[in-house]
Amino acid sequence: MPKITFQVDTRLAKLLAENYRSSERALKELIDNGWDADAEHINISLPEPLTSDPVIVCDNGSGMTEHELLKEYLYIASDRRQRRGELTSQKKRKVKGKKGIGKFAGLMIANAMQVETWTRGKKCTFSLTTADLENANDIEDLSVNLNIVDIPDSKSHGTKITLSNLVQNLSFPSPDKLRQLLLQEYGRSDDIEITVNDKKLGIDDIQGSYTQLKHNLPNVGELNIRFTVSNQKGKLKQPGISIRVGGKIVGSPTFFGLDREEDFPTKLLDKIYGEIEADGLFDHVTADWGALIENSELFTEIQEFIKPLLKEKVKEEYGREMSLAQARLTRKINERLSALPEYKRVYADKAIKSILGRYYGEPESKVEPIVSVLLDAVEKTDYRAILDYIHAAEHSEISKLAEALSEFGLAELAIVGEQAKSRLEFLDRFEELCQKEETEEYVVHSALEKCLWVFGANYSVFSSNRTLKRQVEDFLNKNYIGERANKRPDLLLNVNFANEYLLIEFKRPSHSLQYKDYQQATAYRNDFVPYTSSKITVILIGGKRGIDLPPSHHMEPNTNVFIFDEIIASARHQLNWLLKELGGEQHA
Template sequence: MTQHSFKVDTRLAFLLSENYRSPEKALKELIDNAWDAEATKVCVTLPELLSDDPIIVQDNGSGMTINELQSEYLNIARNRRDRNGDFSPNLRRRVKGRKGIGKFAGLMITSSMRLETWARNKYSAFSFDKSLLERYEGLPDMPLEIEESDSTTHSGTCITLSHLNQSLRYPTAQKLKQILLAEYGRESNFDIFVNGKELGVDDLQGEYKEEKILLGKSKATLRCTVTDQKRKLRKPGISVRINGKVIGDPIFFGLDKSDDIPKKLLEKLYGEVDLEGNDDDITADWGALIEGSQTEKELTEALQPLLQAQLKSVYGQEMHLAQARLRKKALERISKLPENRRDFADKAIKKVLDRFYQEPESKLEPVVNVLLDALEHSDYRAVIEHINAARNSEVSRFAEALEEFGFVEMASVAEQAAHRLSFLDYLEEICLRSETLESHVHKAIEGNLWMFGVEHSLFSSNTTLKRQVEEYLGKKYIGDRADRRPDLFLTQNHNGERLLIEFKRPSHSLTFADYQQATAYRNDFHQNGIDQQINVILIGGRLGGDLPTQERREPHVKVMCFSDIISSARRQYQWLLEGRL
């Protein structure tokens, strides 16, 4: 039997270099290598736009000898964790490299790479050029000359990336800084410099503030950024430094207990406060400020209003717009509440919007609508009278009354959501039965339009319109067509739109003929004097193969399966119940 072996094609280097989604992510891989090598300082130099200058990444880590280069660095896909474990030997850092391909990261944006490294009084270097790969069939066949000489330079590694790929986007310092801050922003004993400037709070994208603060007998400096980037920050909050040393984890100085600031908004806050002296108010292990100490009190009193103002300055308008949109949608329902409930309904909605800041509106609207349902159908009279009676009494009693209202309010919302989940279970059960008819699901659904989504929950039935439509239908659908009329036609929601629903039995597979029937109803209405927008929903058990695709359907037409409607509605209300209230 003839023995053969795998051959590593030179194209592998190209494929590995393409493993990175952006040039900044590729450079971050080289900095990860410096972290693993226990560097305490990394300097990144980026070229000017469209210049021929190289990218340079230099660190003061452990470096490599020629033997280490040959046996480890040049060993593709070798996992250092298998050999040395998950932590670096001296600083006990958790090792980031795990695939053994980070060495090719620079080749994504350049065609030439030179690596120089110093370790144990030896200097080693080699150069690697993409053009060489085209001359050889496999990486093992390609010669690589490694230079070696004696050296007295301290340990470290320098990677120079030349001949940047002009067809790709140049790496930018700003984008690189955002990635590095997210990963290394709170790491001690690991200083990163980009184009000569140390990475700091002021490099984070957003609104930066630096302010001097007087604290009794001492002074402090606050440096803080409220970021507008989507990337999640590592350890948000304000770090406390006393005499240059970080004390414990970042904190929010009471803002995390404030009802005015949504918790998700606090994740955008990133900074540090430096103090001189005050080390008597630190725990013995330097793990935190002593709770209730003079320093903690003075910092909280000074920083809380500053941070609160900065957060509201950046996100206040956005929060207001989101609230305004949802409040506008709910205005019609609020206006129909008894007068003594309207103010509480508006405040309760604001409370929900603040609490769930930055949740998508598709998730917030069901919460708002269920809350309004609870206010419309629950007896709040006793609680509201209690609050009104407490309004002119001492502050503590009034606060207690408001708290009681909050408990009742949230309990009613949760109860309403639970009832809707029970309804969905019932509907799912009857849809699974072969004997279930259109009339059965019609009866179950016509009073529960919320299950189609929040955009349909505000449609209402109008008796006068219903009578007019019946008179029209009586003339239009006669003889053989008498039993072929729309199942449900309602008016109207807050935008003045109307809703036409055509049901088919749950065992029926929807066809193109069903689609034509539903849209023909709408066309009939438009041709007979109804000029408002009419939304059409066609519902059946399954989607047939001849139905038009979404792109080819008429505007404002939905084709849905009972199972999908039930599943979507169930997810919304389970989300509401599972830890949201």
């Protein structure tokens, strides 16, 4: 049986060259080659429109020897990463070249390409044209003249690519578009400098509103601030504000708390790009230069200045679009708005603005249902009762509630009211559970594990997690086995954001707490000391107080004894007070 082989038409090289969406993206491929060659400087020269000047890409990377040209560069579709690994040899950069076809990118925008590369005292030069490719039948038979000459400086290295006779039916490469494209990829890189037509890549190259200013802070000193709020379509790569200290970038870009603002549109975070030089933070940088030290007061001082500045500039750039979006939405729901009393329309309008701000960039089909639910709340639920109460209240009462409205927002007040009612219903069901003689410890444990607000507002910030549950399980499995298994206690270990621990021992609602119960609960605290050096507060809860239970002033510090009836009554009183404050006596 005769063997057959594939042949590769020279048209393949031209097809590979056309594998780019724009002239700028094709040029970026050549710049990526400079990155992979560990270049520190890359200079791109673009011609003026309607001139015959060439495009020149020149870098001071490692260059190529004759052997590297023949065995690697001219080897089509050879994956550099398989030959040399994922990282470059000198600067340990992540290699960008993946397919081995980027060498043909220049032939997308030009009919002739000259490659000059030098290293170790030798300079190699060859040229390739689209006509050469069209006139050859097989790419392996394509003859390329390689010129090799000696150069006086044996330590010099680099590569220069000259693209001439630009393709006439394509737009000339745009310096602005190329800078914007390159900035996305290389704007955060400290070890490379790229210039396009003698201008270094800068934050001002991003299309949008550019801000540059210097400002002195009392403790930090001078800040050099540069950032752009982009108005181009799509999100930026690596958005945020970088902090540069002593000429070096520290950690990852940050948004100075804007990403934690509930009323700030999440999609607009992707439009912010910039850098702040703050040498005053030098003593607050970690040893690996990977971050600022936690709880840095100097960073907090910077954040308090930068965050409102960013919000103001974003509003300047996108405020008009947000207003237009509100106008379009208002026209659609105008009939429902017009049916509301004037004082309700004011609040509904304010709430709609808040929703549009939060969901900026989302399609209107997604925002409309949210606004519809809001209007339902104004028209039909306790939302309406709150507004009626405000409208009918005296001036002093309006002042009191206006303060609450400004703090929570109208929608949040409605949610608070609904949540208070739900919690009251929970307390009713929980009280019924506690009144049953057969209710065991694990039942009340399960009910209260995620409802610690029943113990009081200061306990609602505590929560358990997988690690804490494992620690409790390990302790119980170790100490309560065999004959002691039936004495196994029901414990819940929680922690808050301040790293303070809360250990709760649950007893049956029918159990009368004794002194030995108190002793055992405090002993558990000592058993958990090996797990943490933080403060551990102990709660013992049961159905009644025994006669030998010590009074609170004789108990160990950070130890509390609660009775189910007491905590239910206290929680119910707080919720009734909240409903009264929201909607008057009749709503409590």
